[in-house]
Amino acid sequence: xxxxxxxxxxxxxxxxxxxxxxxxxxxxxxxxxxxxxxxxxxxxxxxxxxxxxxxxxxxxxxxxxxxxxxxxxxxxxxxxxxxxxxxxxxxxxxxxxxxxxxxxxxxxxxxxxxxxxxxxxxxxxxxxxxxxxxxxxxxxxxxxxxxxxxxxxxxxxxxxxxxxxxxxxxxxxxxxxxxxxxxxxxxxxxxxxxxxxxxxxxxxxxxxxxxxxxxxxxxxxxx
Numbered sequence: 734x735x736x737x738x739x740x741x742x743x744x745x746x747x748x749x750x751x752x753x754x755x756x757x758x759x760x761x762x763x764x765x766x767x768x769x770x771x772x773x774x775x776x777x778x779x780x781x782x783x784x785x786x787x788x789x790x791x792x793x794x795x796x797x798x799x800x801x802x803x804x805x806x807x808x809x810x811x812x813x814x815x816x817x818x819x820x821x822x823x824x825x826x827x828x829x830x831x832x833x834x835x836x837x838x839x840x841x842x843x844x845x846x847x848x849x850x851x852x853x854x855x856x857x858x859x860x861x862x863x864x865x866x867x868x869x870x871x872x873x874x875x876x877x878x879x880x881x882x883x884x885x886x887x888x889x890x891x892x893x894x895x896x897x898x899x900x901x902x903x904x905x906x907x908x909x910x911x912x913x914x915x916x917x918x919x920x921x922x923x924x925x926x927x928x929x930x931x932x933x934x935x936x937x938x939x940x941x942x943x944x945x946x947x948x949x950x951x952x953x954x955x956x
Contacts, residue, residue, distance in 0.1 A: 750784060755792040757782060762801050762812055763896045764865075765903040769814035773802065799893055815900060817955055823897050824948040830891055831875065831944060832937040834882035839928045839936035846881055847929045853877060854925060858918050867913050868902055874921055878928070878940075901951050908954035916946060 758778070761767040773793065779786045793810045796802045802810045838846070856862060856870035872895050879888045902908045911917060920943035927936035 751788040751791045754782060754784060754788045755795055758789075758792050758796060759799075759801065759896065762796070763899050763903070765900060767812050769812050769904070771812045772808060773810040773812065775809065801896075815897070815904070817952060819897070820901065820948070820951050820955075823894050824944060824951070827891070827894050827898075828941065828944050828948075830887050830894075831879070832941045834884055834887055835878050835924065835928070835940040836933040836937040837882040837884075838878045839931055839933045841881060841883075842928045842931050846877075847925065849877060850874065850925045850928065854918075854921055857913075857921060860913075864909060864913065868899065871912055871917070871921070872899060874924075878924075898947075898951065901954065905954040908951055911947075911950040911954070916950075920946060 758767070758773070767773065775786045775789050775793070779789045782789070793802060797804060797810070801813060803813050805811055853870050853874045857867055857874065859867070862870075875891065875895060876888070879891050882888075902912050920939070923939040924936060924943060927939050
């Protein structure tokens with residue numbers, strides 16, 4: 734009985750460490766602290782993060798499946814670069830997911846949801862906050878809408894796509910400027926207004942227009 738009780742605790746502890754390392758490495762890639770093309774050595778990373786190689790290896794395998802890293806023979810894991818085609822694919826996928834679930838969010842809109850979006854938007858527009866905080870608010874805006882629609886699979890996919898676009902914002906100054914630009918803020922304002930009005934079609938169209946404009950801005954940031 735004692736052996737049976739102790740096993741889950743050990744397993745839970747391992748999963749906690751593995752999840753922490755995964756979160757750390759994903760965050761370092763998304764914020765470009767680990768730059769595109771940079772090699773990630775298991776031994777060095779384990780030493781830097783103060784853990785064994787096992788949770789590092791597991792985290793890298795997950796990041797490989799998510800498309801954040803690649804594996805090269807005799808080199809190990811490499812942070813995957815992002816190119817123009819990647820952005821086109823990511824934004825095309827977001828276009829297929831976000832407008833419909835934004836329409837659902839508008840249909841299910843409540844006073845509480847609108848207040849939450851208004852609060853998030855107030856952080857997004859707050860010029861006293863740093864870039865990271867304002868970008869976090871912009872991403873939280875999209876995640877909140879997705880969670881309201883109740884489609885967990887779409888929400889998981891969107892989280893990955895938001896991480897990919899966040900990488901672009903950290904990699905290129907023009908993309909960084911755009912996320913706090915008046916155009917971006919106005920787009921989010923229009924989406925909130927449509928959701929507040931329970932305007933399902935208007936919310937879909939507002940999100941579609943926002944994503945088209947964001948896609949163009951992200952592509953332009955490469956030039």
